[in-house]
Amino acid sequence: MADFILETEGLTKEFRGFVAVNGVSLKIRRGAIHALIGPNGAGKTTCFNLLTKFLDPTRGTIRYNGRDISGAKPADIARMGLVRSFQISAVFPHLSVLENVRVALQRRRGSSFDFWRSERTLDAFNDRARELIDWVGLADFVDTTAVEMPYGRKRALEIATTLALEPELMLLDEPTAGMGHEDVGRIAALIKRVAAGRTVLMVEHNLSVVSDLSNAITVLARGEILAEGDYATVSKNPEVIQAYMGAGHG
Amino acid sequence: AQTNVKIGILSDMSSLYTDLAGAGSVLAARMAVDDFGAAAKGLKVDFVSADHQNKPDVGSNVVRQWIDVDKVDVIVDVPNSGVSLAVNGVVKEKNKVFLVSGAATSALTGPACSPNTIHWTYDTWALANGTGSAIVKTGGDTWFFLTADYAFGQQLEADTSAVINKMGGKIVGSVRHPLNSNDFSSFLLQAQSSKAKIIGLANAGGDTVNSIKQAAEFGIVRGGQNLAGLLVFLTDVHALGLDAAQGLIMTSAFYWDQNDATRAFAKRFAAGNKGIHPTMVHAGVYSAVTHYLKAVSALKNAADGKAVVDKMKATPTDDALFGKGEVRKDGRKIHDMYLFEVKKPSESKAPWDYYKLRATIPAAQAFRPLADGKCPLVGG
Amino acid sequence: MAEPMLSVKGLNAWYGESHILHGVDFDVRQGEVVTLLGRNGAGKTTTMKSIMGLVGRRSGSILFEAGETIGLPAYKIARLGIAFCPEERGIFASLDVAENLMLPPAIGEGGMTVETIFELFPNLRERLSSQGTKLSGGEQQMLAIGRILRTGARLLLLDEPTEGLAPVIVQQIGHTIHRLKKEGFTILLVEQNFRFAATVADRHYVMEHGRIVDEIANDALAANMEKLHEYLGV
Amino acid sequence: MNGFFGMPRHHALLTVGILVFLVVAPTFIYPVFLMKVLCFALFACAFNLLLGYVGLLSFGHAMFFGGAAYITAHSAKVWGWPFELAILAGMATAAALGLIVGILAIRRQGIYFAMITLALAQMQYFLALQAKFTGGEDGIQKVPRGYLFGVIDLNNDLSLYAVVAVIFVAAFLLIYRIVHSPFGQVLKAIRENEPRATSLGYKADHYKLIAFVLSATLVGLAGSVKSIVFQLASLTDVHWTMSGEAVLMTLVGGLGTIFGPIAGAAVIISMENYLAQLGPWVTVVQGVIFVICVLAFRRGIVGELARLLRKSL
Amino acid sequence: MHEIFGIPPQALFGQLLLGLINGSFYATLSLGLAIIFGLLNIINFTHGAQYMMGAFVAWMLLNWLGLNYWAALVIAPVLVGAFGVLIERTMLRHLYKLDHLYGLLLTFGLALIIQGVFRNYFGSSGLPYRIPDALRGGTDLGFMFMPNYRGWVIAVSLVVCLVTWFVIEKTKLGAYLRAATENPPLVQAFGINVPRMVTLTYGFGVALAAFSGVLAAPIYQVSPQMGADLIIVVFAVVVIGGMGSIMGAILTGFGLGVIEGLTKVFYPEASATVIFVVMAIVLLVKPAGLFGRVR
Numbered sequence A: 001m002a003d004f005i006l007e008t009e010g011l012t013k014e015f016r017g018f019v020a021v022n023g024v025s026l027k028i029r030r031g032a033i034h035a036l037i038g039p040n041g042a043g044k045t046t047c048f049n050l051l052t053k054f055l056d057p058t059r060g061t062i063r064y065n066g067r068d069i070s071g072a073k074p075a076d077i078a079r080m081g082l083v084r085s086f087q088i089s090a091v092f093p094h095l096s097v098l099e100n101v102r103v104a105l106q107r108r109r110g111s112s113f114d115f116w117r118s119e120r121t122l123d124a125f126n127d128r129a130r131e132l133i134d135w136v137g138l139a140d141f142v143d144t145t146a147v148e149m150p151y152g153r154k155r156a157l158e159i160a161t162t163l164a165l166e167p168e169l170m171l172l173d174e175p176t177a178g179m180g181h182e183d184v185g186r187i188a189a190l191i192k193r194v195a196a197g198r199t200v201l202m203v204e205h206n207l208s209v210v211s212d213l214s215n216a217i218t219v220l221a222r223g224e225i226l227a228e229g230d231y232a233t234v235s236k237n238p239e240v241i242q243a244y245m246g247a248g249h250g
Numbered sequence B: 001a002q003t004n005v006k007i008g009i010l011s012d013m014s015s016l017y018t019d020l021a022g023a024g025s026v027l028a029a030r031m032a033v034d035d036f037g038a039a040a041k042g043l044k045v046d047f048v049s050a051d052h053q054n055k056p057d058v059g060s061n062v063v064r065q066w067i068d069v070d071k072v073d074v075i076v077d078v079p080n081s082g083v084s085l086a087v088n089g090v091v092k093e094k095n096k097v098f099l100v101s102g103a104a105t106s107a108l109t110g111p112a113c114s115p116n117t118i119h120w121t122y123d124t125w126a127l128a129n130g131t132g133s134a135i136v137k138t139g140g141d142t143w144f145f146l147t148a149d150y151a152f153g154q155q156l157e158a159d160t161s162a163v164i165n166k167m168g169g170k171i172v173g174s175v176r177h178p179l180n181s182n183d184f185s186s187f188l189l190q191a192q193s194s195k196a197k198i199i200g201l202a203n204a205g206g207d208t209v210n211s212i213k214q215a216a217e218f219g220i221v222r223g224g225q226n227l228a229g230l231l232v233f234l235t236d237v238h239a240l241g242l243d244a245a246q247g248l249i250m251t252s253a254f255y256w257d258q259n260d261a262t263r264a265f266a267k268r269f270a271a272g273n274k275g276i277h278p279t280m281v282h283a284g285v286y287s288a289v290t291h292y293l294k295a296v297s298a299l300k301n302a303a304d305g306k307a308v309v310d311k312m313k314a315t316p317t318d319d320a321l322f323g324k325g326e327v328r329k330d331g332r333k334i335h336d337m338y339l340f341e342v343k344k345p346s347e348s349k350a351p352w353d354y355y356k357l358r359a360t361i362p363a364a365q366a367f368r369p370l371a372d373g374k375c376p377l378v379g380g
Numbered sequence C: 001m002a003e004p005m006l007s008v009k010g011l012n013a014w015y016g017e018s019h020i021l022h023g024v025d026f027d028v029r030q031g032e033v034v035t036l037l038g039r040n041g042a043g044k045t046t047t048m049k050s051i052m053g054l055v056g057r058r059s060g061s062i063l064f065e066a067g068e069t070i071g072l073p074a075y076k077i078a079r080l081g082i083a084f085c086p087e088e089r090g091i092f093a094s095l096d097v098a099e100n101l102m103l104p105p106a107i108g109e110g111g112m113t114v115e116t117i118f119e120l121f122p123n124l125r126e127r128l129s130s131q132g133t134k135l136s137g138g139e140q141q142m143l144a145i146g147r148i149l150r151t152g153a154r155l156l157l158l159d160e161p162t163e164g165l166a167p168v169i170v171q172q173i174g175h176t177i178h179r180l181k182k183e184g185f186t187i188l189l190v191e192q193n194f195r196f197a198a199t200v201a202d203r204h205y206v207m208e209h210g211r212i213v214d215e216i217a218n219d220a221l222a223a224n225m226e227k228l229h230e231y232l233g234v
Numbered sequence D: 001m002n003g004f005f006g007m008p009r010h011h012a013l014l015t016v017g018i019l020v021f022l023v024v025a026p027t028f029i030y031p032v033f034l035m036k037v038l039c040f041a042l043f044a045c046a047f048n049l050l051l052g053y054v055g056l057l058s059f060g061h062a063m064f065f066g067g068a069a070y071i072t073a074h075s076a077k078v079w080g081w082p083f084e085l086a087i088l089a090g091m092a093t094a095a096a097l098g099l100i101v102g103i104l105a106i107r108r109q110g111i112y113f114a115m116i117t118l119a120l121a122q123m124q125y126f127l128a129l130q131a132k133f134t135g136g137e138d139g140i141q142k143v144p145r146g147y148l149f150g151v152i153d154l155n156n157d158l159s160l161y162a163v164v165a166v167i168f169v170a171a172f173l174l175i176y177r178i179v180h181s182p183f184g185q186v187l188k189a190i191r192e193n194e195p196r197a198t199s200l201g202y203k204a205d206h207y208k209l210i211a212f213v214l215s216a217t218l219v220g221l222a223g224s225v226k227s228i229v230f231q232l233a234s235l236t237d238v239h240w241t242m243s244g245e246a247v248l249m250t251l252v253g254g255l256g257t258i259f260g261p262i263a264g265a266a267v268i269i270s271m272e273n274y275l276a277q278l279g280p281w282v283t284v285v286q287g288v289i290f291v292i293c294v295l296a297f298r299r300g301i302v303g304e305l306a307r308l309l310r311k312s313l
Numbered sequence E: 001m002h003e004i005f006g007i008p009p010q011a012l013f014g015q016l017l018l019g020l021i022n023g024s025f026y027a028t029l030s031l032g033l034a035i036i037f038g039l040l041n042i043i044n045f046t047h048g049a050q051y052m053m054g055a056f057v058a059w060m061l062l063n064w065l066g067l068n069y070w071a072a073l074v075i076a077p078v079l080v081g082a083f084g085v086l087i088e089r090t091m092l093r094h095l096y097k098l099d100h101l102y103g104l105l106l107t108f109g110l111a112l113i114i115q116g117v118f119r120n121y122f123g124s125s126g127l128p129y130r131i132p133d134a135l136r137g138g139t140d141l142g143f144m145f146m147p148n149y150r151g152w153v154i155a156v157s158l159v160v161c162l163v164t165w166f167v168i169e170k171t172k173l174g175a176y177l178r179a180a181t182e183n184p185p186l187v188q189a190f191g192i193n194v195p196r197m198v199t200l201t202y203g204f205g206v207a208l209a210a211f212s213g214v215l216a217a218p219i220y221q222v223s224p225q226m227g228a229d230l231i232i233v234v235f236a237v238v239v240i241g242g243m244g245s246i247m248g249a250i251l252t253g254f255g256l257g258v259i260e261g262l263t264k265v266f267y268p269e270a271s272a273t274v275i276f277v278v279m280a281i282v283l284l285v286k287p288a289g290l291f292g293r294v295r
C-alpha cells in the first residue's frame, strides 16, 4: 500500500447553498510535489482553507499521517507539521527579515510566553535563521524590513519562515502569482530544493511551473475532481483542455 | 499690621451647576470683600478660583495644592456633594476653613461634620422638611417620588419621606431614574397611574427641568396632580420658562426680590453676571464670606482654621441677605427658610420676577435638630 | 502620423518621501495596444496610477488627446475617457457582484453590454447576487476587467489583467483585447506574462528603476530577445 | 551604556533622565501633583501596552483602574489592611477582572473590541453605582495611607512620593521588558499579520489574553496607588471618561512609543490641574489643544520628537 | 383585569409606545453617525454637539428672527449641515487615511469647544422652547394620553429613516457611497467626485443630527450638554446594529428605545445601562453586530 501523508474523504464545503467544494477525495503521497490546478473558482483556495482548518468543512474527513484532524484548530494543525502559505503574500511587514524567520523558530523552541526575559535571548536563534535566509537567497537582505522588499523576495521570505517550522507538509497557494520572470524561476528552483525530504501541495496557474515541478496533479473543476495523474496524462485529457488549459496548450 | 487672607472658590465652572454657582460665586465673594471694606480694616484679600469638574479627585487635589502651595486660607462654595465631602476631609487635615454653599448633603453637618467646616445655605434635610411639611399641610398627602438614582437623590427622598410619614401623609410609590436621563415620560406615566396627589422630584438640575417640562407635555398638572421640586434653583425656573414651571412649589434660603437690600444686591450682581440673577448659592457665598472676614479681622490671623471657625460660631451672624442668624456647634448655619411658589406668566411683571412667597419657615424649625445629626462634635 | 492619444513626458512621482518615477517618457497612439514591461518594483503600476491621478505627488506632463491632465483630480481624468483596472482588483465587499459590475458610470459611447461581458466571463453570471469579495481570486479579476469594459472609456489601463487566471481565461482575455482594438479602443497594458503580451501588443516599453529604458516594436521582438532577457531576467 | 536593562543607548539615556528628574522634581514641583502624574503615567503606559503593542483599543480600562481603586480603598479603610496588602488586593482584583473581560472580548477586533470592553465597563459602573460599599457618588473617602512595611509613615507626602516613584519606575521597566521580550516579539508578529502567525502555530488569542491581563493588572496597580495617594476612590475612576483619558494621554504623547504615554499623562494632568483655574473656558481650551494636536502634531509629543531625532522612542 | 408582570396591559402599551418614540431619536441620530462612520471612517464625536446646535439654532431662529418651528425644521439642519461641511473641508479631510482614533480625538475636541462656547454664551441650565401650536395638546389613545407632538416625532423620524435607507441601499448614488467607503481612490478613478461626495455626506449626517435636535427642542431642555452623554449611547446603537449597516442602525435605534422603555418600568435604575448589556450580549453572540457583515 502506498504511503499517503494526507487523505481526504468526500470533502465538501457549501456557502449558503453554493457548493464550492464537492466530495473531493484527495490522496497526497509522502515526498511528492503535488499540484492542485483548475479553472478560476474551482475551489482550490477553499480546499486549502479546509485542509488548514481556516474553514470548517460541511462534510467529509481529513486524515493527516493517518490521524483524523477534522476537529483540530488552525494553530494545532501547524504544530503537527502542516504549514501553509497564502495566496496574497504573508510576511510580518514591519519586522526585519531576520525577525520574520526568528518568529517561526521561536515557536518551535518554546519560550514564546516569557514576558520577563530580554529579547536578546532570541539571539540564540540567529544562526539558524541566517542559515535559512541564506538558503532562500536573501542573505543580502537580513536586516531589511520585510515591507521594503520586492514581491518575489517576500515570497522567498515566506518560504524561509515556513521552513523554519520544519514542516512535513507544505501547502503553497499560487506561490508564483504576480511575480516577474526572474523571480518565478528562482521560486520554482527554491520549491524544488525545499521539497527534498518533505511533501508539497501547491495551487498554481503557471503551467510551466506545474509541469516542471510536480510529479502528481489533481485537476479541480466546479468543486469536483476532474482528472488526476502526472502532467503528461492530465494535459492530454480533453476535458481538462476544454475547462482549463484552452487550445493554446496541450 | 496687615493680615493676609486668601480665598479659594472651588466651583463647577463648566458643567451642570455653572449657572447656579460657578462664576457667580466668584463674583459674590468679591462683592462680599468689597462691601466689607476689607482693605480699610487691614485685611489684604486675594482670590483664586478653580473648576472641580464634578470630580472628587480633581477637587481634593486642587484644594491640597491651594493650601500647601498657594497658602489659601478658606475654601468656598463647592456645589456637588461628593466633591464637597472630599474637600471637607482635606481642609480638616490641613486645618483651614471650608465654607459650603453649593453642596446639598446634610452629612456635612452629620457624620462627616468637621471643626473646620460650616455648611451655609441649605441642605437636603432643610429642603425636604420645608417642602414636604408645607405641602402635606395644604392637603398634599399622597406622594410619588421621581428620584435621581444616586446618594443625593436617595437622601432627599428619604428625608422627605420621613417628614411626610411623620405628618400623616403616605408614600404610594417611587421610581429611581439614572442621573441625566433625558426622557422622563415613562417615569411620569408611572407616577400618573399611581394616582398620587403630589409628584416629588428628588433630583436636580437638568433632570428636574426635564421632568417638569415633560410633565406639562403629558398634561400631568391638568390631570390634577401637582409637582413638588425638592431642589429647584432660580436659574432652573428661568430655564424652564414660567409657562412650564408655573405652580411649582419649592423651598429656598433666598430670593432676590425679598427686600430692598436683596434687590440692591441682585441689581449689582446681575450687572456683573451676564444678567443672571443671584441664586441662594450665590447669596450664601456672599453671606458666608462676609461672616468669615468678620472673624478674621477680629482675630487678625487667618492661619488657624479651627480658631477662625470657632470665632465664627461664637459670633452671631448678620448680613444684608440672610439677616440675623447663628452658626451651630455642628457647623450648620441657621437662618429662616422660605417656601415659594412659581408665578403664573400673567403674574410676572418683569424679567426674573418668578416667585411668590407662600410661607416662611422660622430658623428654629428649618434645619435638622442638633441632636439628630450624629455629628461627633456635638457629643460632649 | 497623428498626434499620440496619450503622451507622457518627464513624469516624476513620489509616495510620501520616496521618489519612485524619475522622468518617464512614452506615447500611446490611438488604437494601439502598448505594454509596459519590467521587473517587480520597476514602477509600472505607479506609472498607471500617475496617469490616473491616484499618486499623491507627481510632476512632468501627461497629455491626453492634447490636453494636459497633470493638474486634474482623478475623477476629471476619468471623465476624459480613461478607465483603470488595478492590479489588486479593487472589488467592493459591501456591493454584490451585480452592483460591482454596474458601478462605474458610463463615460463614453460604445461600451460593452452586460450580456457580452457575461459571454466573456460566464462565471460572473452565476454569482451575480454574491458579495463581491466572496468570489475566488480569478473571478474577482474577471469582474474587475468586466466592469470597466462597460464604461465606454477609449483608453483602458489594464494592470496585470491575467494574474491568477486560468489559461483558458487568459486566452479569452487575449481575444477580447484583439476585439477591443478592432473596435478602436486604445490599451495600455502592464504584464508580467510576457508571452501573453507578445500575442496582443503592438509595441513594448521596458521600465527599470522608474524610467523607460527601451522601446521594442512587437515585430522586432524576436530580434531583441536577448536584450529583453537581460532586462527581465527571464 | 548598552548594559542598562538591555536598552538601546537613547532609551537608556532617557530613562536615566527620567530617574534624575524624579529625584529632583519634588524640590520645585508639588509632590502630590507629581504623584498624580505618576499614577496616570502608569495608567497610560499600561494601556499603551495593549493599544500600542497588541493593537487592541480597550475602551474599558477604567474598569480595572477603578475596580482596583475601590478594592484597595475598601481594604485599607474598612478592613484596615496595610498599604502593601491593599495594593496587592487591588492588583489581584484588576487581574481577575482582566481575565474575565479578556476571555469575553479577545476574539473581537477593532471597534468591536473597543465597544465590548466599553459595554462591560459600563456594567461595572452600574454595579459600582448600586453597590453599597462604593459609597455611591461620594465614593470611599478618607482612605488611610498607612505605613510602608509598618515603619515608613506614608502620611508624609515626600515619603509617599518616594514609594510611588519607585513603584512607577519598576512598573515602567517591567512594561519595557514585556515589549522587548520573546513574548513581545510574538505579540508584534500577531499584530502585523494574525492569520500568518496562526498558520505558524501560534494561538493568537492566548497571547492577546496574557497581554490583556498584564495590562489590566498594571492599570490596577495605578488605580490602587491613586486611591491611596488621594485617599479616595470614586465613580470618576470607573466612568468611561477615565478610559477615554487613557486614550487621550496615549495619543497626545505618541501612539506606539514607549515614552509617549508618560509625556501624554504629564501634559493632560497638568492641563487638568492648571486649566482648572481658567474657569469657564477650561473645556474650550482643552478642545482647542486636542484639535491642534491632531491637525499639527499627529504623532504626539514623543512621536514628533522621535521623528526629529530619527529614533524610535 | 389581566396583568403582565404586575403591569396592566394598557400601561404596558403606553410604555412600549414611549419607548418607540425615544427610539426614533436614537434611530435618526445613529443613522447619521453610521453614515458618517461608513464613508469617512470617522467616529463623529461632535454628533451630540451638532444635535445640540440644531436645537439652539431653532431657538435662535425663533427668538432672534421670529421664525417658527416649521421653518427651523428646514433651516436649522441646513445651517448646521453647512457648518459640518466647513469642518469637513478644513479639518476632517486630513484624517481619512489615519486610524479612527485621530478622528475621534479631533471631533471630541470640537465637541468640547462647541459645548463650551454655547455654555459661556447661553449658560448651563438651558432655554425653553415651546411646542408649536399645531401640535399642542394630545390624544387619548385609551391606554394612554399621547401628546400630539410625540406622535409627530415618531412619524417624521420613520419617514426620514426610510428615505435615507432607500437612497443608500437601493440607488446608484448609494452604491457610489458604499463603494467609496471601501476604496475612495478607485471610485474616484471611475470618474466620481469622491471628495465632494464625502463632504456632502458629512454635511448630510450632521444635518440629520441637527434635525433630531430641532425635533428634541420642544420636549427636552435646549441646553449645551443635551447631546454630551447621548453620543456614547448612540454609538452603541450603531455598533449593535452592525457598523456600516444602515438598516441595522435604524432598527436597532427603535428596538433599543423599546427595550430601554421596558427597563424603565421593570428596573428603572438600570435603564441607562441596559443598552450596554444588550451590546455586550449581541457582540458576544454576533461579532459584527445584528445586521453587520464580516468583511
Ligand SMILES: Nc1ncnc2c1ncn2[C@@H]1O[C@H](COP(=O)(O)OP(=O)(O)OP(=O)(O)O)[C@@H](O)[C@H]1O
Binding pocket: A015, A018, A019, A020, A038, A039, A040, A041, A042, A043, A044, A045, A046, A047, C127, C130, C134, C135, C136, C137, C138, C139, C164
Ligand atoms: N466565503 C465564501 N462565500 C461564498 N462563496 C465563496 C466563499 N469563498 C469562496 N466562494 C466561492 O467558492 C468558489 C471557489 O472559490 P475558491 O476561492 O476556492 O476558488 P479557486 O479555485 O481558488 O479559484 P482561483 O483560481 O480563482 O483562486 C468560487 O466560486 C467562490 O465564489
Ligand SMILES: Nc1ncnc2c1ncn2[C@@H]1O[C@H](COP(=O)(O)OP(=O)(O)OP(=O)(O)O)[C@@H](O)[C@H]1O
Binding pocket: A148, A151, C015, C018, C020, C038, C039, C040, C041, C042, C043, C044, C045, C046, C047, C087
Ligand atoms: N504606497 C506605496 N508607498 C511607498 N512605496 C511604494 C508604494 N507603492 C509602491 N511603492 C514602491 O514603488 C516602487 C514601484 O512600485 P510599482 O508598484 O509601481 O511597481 P511595479 O512595476 O508595478 O511592480 P509589480 O510588478 O510588482 O506590480 C516599488 O519599489 C514599491 O516598493
Ligand SMILES: [Mg+2]
Binding pocket: A044, A045, A046, A087, C136, C137, C138
Ligand atoms: Mg484561489
Ligand SMILES: [Mg+2]
Binding pocket: C044, C045, C046, C087, C159
Ligand atoms: Mg504593479
